[in-house]
Structure formats: C-alpha cells, structure tokens
Amino acid sequence: MPIDATPDPYADPMVFGQRMQILRTRHGMTRDQLGGLLGRSGSWVKGVETGRLRTPRLEVILRVAELLRVRDLSDLTGDQTTHLPLFTGPGHPRLAAVKAAVDAFPLGASREAPPAEHLAARLARAWSARHSAPNHREVIGALLPGLIRDAQLAVRQADLAATRRAAQARLAEVYSLSQFFIAYQPDAALLWRVVERGLVAAQESEDPHALGIAAWLAAQAHRDAGPNHHDAADAVSLETLRYLEPLLPDAGDDVLAITGALTFEAGYTAARRGESGTAWRYWDQARAMADRLPEDYFHPVTSFSRAIMGAHAVTVAVELHAGGESVRQAAAADAVVIRSRPRRARHRIEEARGYQLDGQPDVALATLAQAHEAAPETIKYNGYAKSIVLEETEAKSPARRRRASALAVRLGLPAA
Structure with missing residues (x-):
C-alpha cells in the first residue's frame, strides 16, 4: 500500500x-x-x-x-483474466532501442559528429517518412537511435555559440520526432524525459520555430495526462504564444504555422474542459492564421495547414461531446487533402468518435476501417478507436458484431 x-x-x-x-x-x-x-x-x-x-x-x-x-x-x-491495453499499446518492438538512445549519457566522443547539413537532411527524410509511411512508427523507430546519438554529439562538439544554438535546434527537433514515436507507448517516464529535454534544447537554441514545436508537444503531453494537468498545458501554450505573436509581422511561414498550431492547442484543451465558447474562439483564431499561409503549405511537424482546420473542427466538436456538430463538421472536412497518413488516420478516428456520439455506430466502424487503411499503426495505438470497436463487438446487431469483431482482429484485440 x-x-x-x-x-x-x-x-x-x-x-x-x-x-x-x-x-x-x-x-x-x-x-x-x-x-x-x-x-x-x-x-x-x-x-x-x-x-x-x-x-x-x-x-x-x-x-x-x-x-x-x-x-x-x-x-x-479488476478482472485479471482479460488484460487489454487501451491508451498505451503493448510496446513497439523498437521502443527498447529508442529508450536506450535517450537514456545514454556518453561524455566522451570517439568519433566526429556528422556535418550539420547531413543531420538536417536525415531529419527531413525522417519527417517525410513519418507522414508518408503506413507503418510510420516502424520507420522512424529504426531511424531515431542514430539521430538521437548524432544530434547529441553535434551539440557537445559545437565550438562556436551560433553553431551550438543551431545544433540545439536540431536536437530539439529530434526529440520532437521521438515524442511522436513514444506517445501511447507503455513508458510515461520516457515520454516526459523526451518532452523536457526537447523544451530545454529549444530554449538553448533561441530559435522561435524550435521553441514553438517543443511547446506544442509539451502542451499535448500535459493535456493527455488528465484534468489535473490542463492548467500546465495552458501555461505552456499561452506563454509561448505571448513570445511568438510579436514576431509574426516579420515571420516566415513556419513560425506562423507553429503559432497557429499552438493557438489550436489552447482551443483543444478548452474543449477537453468543456469550455465551448473558448474552444471555438481559439479555433477561429487558428483558422485566420491558416488562411494567411500559402494554399499548398503543410507544416512538416504539426501538419498545420489550411486543410487541417476542418479536421481540427471535428476534434473540437468531439471533445465537447456534441455528436450532431461532430457529424456536421465531419461532412464539411475533407480528409483526402490531409497529406500526412497518420494525421489522416487520426482524423478518421475523430470522425468515428463523432458518429458514435451521434448514434451512428455502423458509420463509425466504417470510418475506423478507413483509418486502418490510411495508417494501421496509428489506430493500433489509439484508445478511442479501441473503445468503439470493443463496444460494438457486443452490439445487438449480428452484422455489426461481425464487422466489429473483424476489425478487432486486425487491431490485435480480443474479439467477441
């Protein structure tokens, strides 16, 4: 005890x-x-x-x-005969290697760090793979250990202040990529180590874009930790927005986009609290920022763009438990134009939650099947999707039970 x-x-x-x-x-x-x-x-x-x-x-x-x-x-x-992970998966096979790279603390340097341009190119390829591969965790899980070690090495070997700040920005970005892999894995302590190290590296870099990304991910980690952490999520989001907003008149697209993404995060947390007016006000502000971006712009980390705002509207409605509004927003959103496969799958899951709230379980199951088609690893580790599937394996309709059970098998869940 x-x-x-x-x-x-x-x-x-x-x-x-x-x-x-x-x-x-x-x-x-x-x-x-x-x-x-x-x-x-x-x-x-x-x-x-x-x-x-x-x-x-x-x-x-x-x-x-x-x-x-x-x-x-x-x-x-309390039923110990059936163990079913919900919000954390069973653990990705590459988690141990990523954890070892994060936990390592090598003070000596037996080799020279790769050139900054080489590391930046590897990071760009990793982000591209993260958005395009259906098994994105497998792909970035294979890349992360080397990226983490080389980015840390680059910081330690930087001999000029400007070089060191640039290396810290890349290290912060590597930790951001790591958080996407570690999220919903069964190691909360590792997640928080990555979040905190990303924030520290971003602060050391003095790079507004790196700071915005680290704060965006930290706010998500706090919000997903439960209602006790919502104030912390707001503190990170709003303080970073106060820092970024004066820079916007002269900022490039990436800084504008991360500011828009953070603005939406503040609305997401408000929706999780049930604060409808505040949630939609932040969504409106984020949409105005998205409208200032080029039509084909796509932020490489957050997926923030004009196209993503429809998906964000679905999320706000779902978090407010407004089934009818969720379905209306889902009808207005176009998931096809979301370029990131995992983000597209996440949007489908949010749509399915909306259909379930609106009493349309058959449509919810069909939408989850679309999520699985877009990115199987995204739905496999998503607790909301699992909840809907498991609920429908006990539906009164035999046809629905069969569809839910078939999807449960594809997700590795026990089917009824």
Missing part, C-alpha cells in the same frame, strides 16, 4: 466502484465532473463508487476508462 495509505487499485482486490473512485481522485476529477462527461449526475457516480448502483454496461465502462486514461481495462474492472 502506498505511503499515503491510499489503496492501490492495481494491486489490491477491489470492486469496480472502488477502483473508479481511486482513479478518478488521482486524476483530480470530481464526481460532478466525471458524471457530466458521462452524461450522468455526480450522485450517479457516487452510487457506482459506493456500490449502491451496479456496475455499468461495457460501453459506459469503456467511456470511464477513456476519461480516466487507464493503462489496461483490468485496472478499472
């Missing part, structure tokens, strides 16, 4: 309600907040937690798991 005498839901035998209460408390969420996100009352949450009400149906359990960001469904249900 932990030192604060709080029972550990991962170790002690407890009923569902007790586990839900402990996990809710650890995420800093009140009963009224959790109930509101579930479309229930705070008294309903209390009834489940105290055992006055029976354990809810599977679709409600999956929604609770989604909101509390549990590592494995058994952590919430």
Whole structure:
C-alpha cells in the first residue's frame, strides 16, 4: 500500500466502484465532473463508487476508462483474466532501442559528429517518412537511435555559440520526432524525459520555430495526462504564444504555422474542459492564421495547414461531446487533402468518435476501417478507436458484431 495509505487499485482486490473512485481522485476529477462527461449526475457516480448502483454496461465502462486514461481495462474492472491495453499499446518492438538512445549519457566522443547539413537532411527524410509511411512508427523507430546519438554529439562538439544554438535546434527537433514515436507507448517516464529535454534544447537554441514545436508537444503531453494537468498545458501554450505573436509581422511561414498550431492547442484543451465558447474562439483564431499561409503549405511537424482546420473542427466538436456538430463538421472536412497518413488516420478516428456520439455506430466502424487503411499503426495505438470497436463487438446487431469483431482482429484485440 502506498505511503499515503491510499489503496492501490492495481494491486489490491477491489470492486469496480472502488477502483473508479481511486482513479478518478488521482486524476483530480470530481464526481460532478466525471458524471457530466458521462452524461450522468455526480450522485450517479457516487452510487457506482459506493456500490449502491451496479456496475455499468461495457460501453459506459469503456467511456470511464477513456476519461480516466487507464493503462489496461483490468485496472478499472479488476478482472485479471482479460488484460487489454487501451491508451498505451503493448510496446513497439523498437521502443527498447529508442529508450536506450535517450537514456545514454556518453561524455566522451570517439568519433566526429556528422556535418550539420547531413543531420538536417536525415531529419527531413525522417519527417517525410513519418507522414508518408503506413507503418510510420516502424520507420522512424529504426531511424531515431542514430539521430538521437548524432544530434547529441553535434551539440557537445559545437565550438562556436551560433553553431551550438543551431545544433540545439536540431536536437530539439529530434526529440520532437521521438515524442511522436513514444506517445501511447507503455513508458510515461520516457515520454516526459523526451518532452523536457526537447523544451530545454529549444530554449538553448533561441530559435522561435524550435521553441514553438517543443511547446506544442509539451502542451499535448500535459493535456493527455488528465484534468489535473490542463492548467500546465495552458501555461505552456499561452506563454509561448505571448513570445511568438510579436514576431509574426516579420515571420516566415513556419513560425506562423507553429503559432497557429499552438493557438489550436489552447482551443483543444478548452474543449477537453468543456469550455465551448473558448474552444471555438481559439479555433477561429487558428483558422485566420491558416488562411494567411500559402494554399499548398503543410507544416512538416504539426501538419498545420489550411486543410487541417476542418479536421481540427471535428476534434473540437468531439471533445465537447456534441455528436450532431461532430457529424456536421465531419461532412464539411475533407480528409483526402490531409497529406500526412497518420494525421489522416487520426482524423478518421475523430470522425468515428463523432458518429458514435451521434448514434451512428455502423458509420463509425466504417470510418475506423478507413483509418486502418490510411495508417494501421496509428489506430493500433489509439484508445478511442479501441473503445468503439470493443463496444460494438457486443452490439445487438449480428452484422455489426461481425464487422466489429473483424476489425478487432486486425487491431490485435480480443474479439467477441
């Protein structure tokens, strides 16, 4: 038992309600907040937690798991016979090699760092592969260990202040690429090491674009850590925006784009809080920045562009749990013009969430199949997609159960 005498839901035998209460408390969420996100009352949450009400149906359990960001469904249900990772995957085969490169601390240098131009070209190829390959984690997982070691080496061997700042900017970008690989993997400590090192390297670089990217990813990490971290997500986003906005009159497209991406992140966090007006206000501001970019512009890290704003609108509506609005925005968005395969798959998953909220589970499943076609590794590690598929494997419709079960098999999930 932990030192604060709080029972550990991962170790002690407890009923569902007790586990839900402990996990809710650890995420800093009140009963009224959790109930509101579930479309229930705070008294309903209390009834489940105290055992006055029976354990809810599977679709409600999956929604609770989604909101509390549990590592494995058994952590919430207490059923140790079925282990199902939700928001973290089983761990990519290349995770150990990436972790070893991040954790290494070589003080000596037995070789010369590659030229800056060579490292920049390798980074550009890695980003291109990340956006174009259906198995993007496999591709960048193979590239990252060498990139991490060489970028660190370049910083250590830089002999001039300007050279060192440029090397720090590249190192920050390598850590940004690393975060895309590590996200939704079963190593939260590694994720935070990469986030923090990326922020430090970006600050040392004094490069506005590098700072914006590192802050954009840090805000996402904070937001995805749960409601207790939403203020931290806002602090990173808004402080960086205050730094970037005075630079915009003379800035190039990349700085304008990362400012737009960060502006949307502030709206995303507001939507996660349920603050509809604030979320859409930030979305409008981000769209205005996107409209200032060339029509064919595509930010190589964030995918920010004119085309992405439709997808962002779907995300805001889904996070606000507005099913009808989600479907309306999905109809207005054009996923085909999103150049990044993983980002296109993520958009399809957000659309599927909207269709599920709107009571259209057959369309949701069809949309998830499209996500799998675009980027199988994206949907494999996405907890929202897994929740929908698992819920529909117990649907009353035999045809829907068959479709959901077939998709579950493709995702490596236990099918009903």
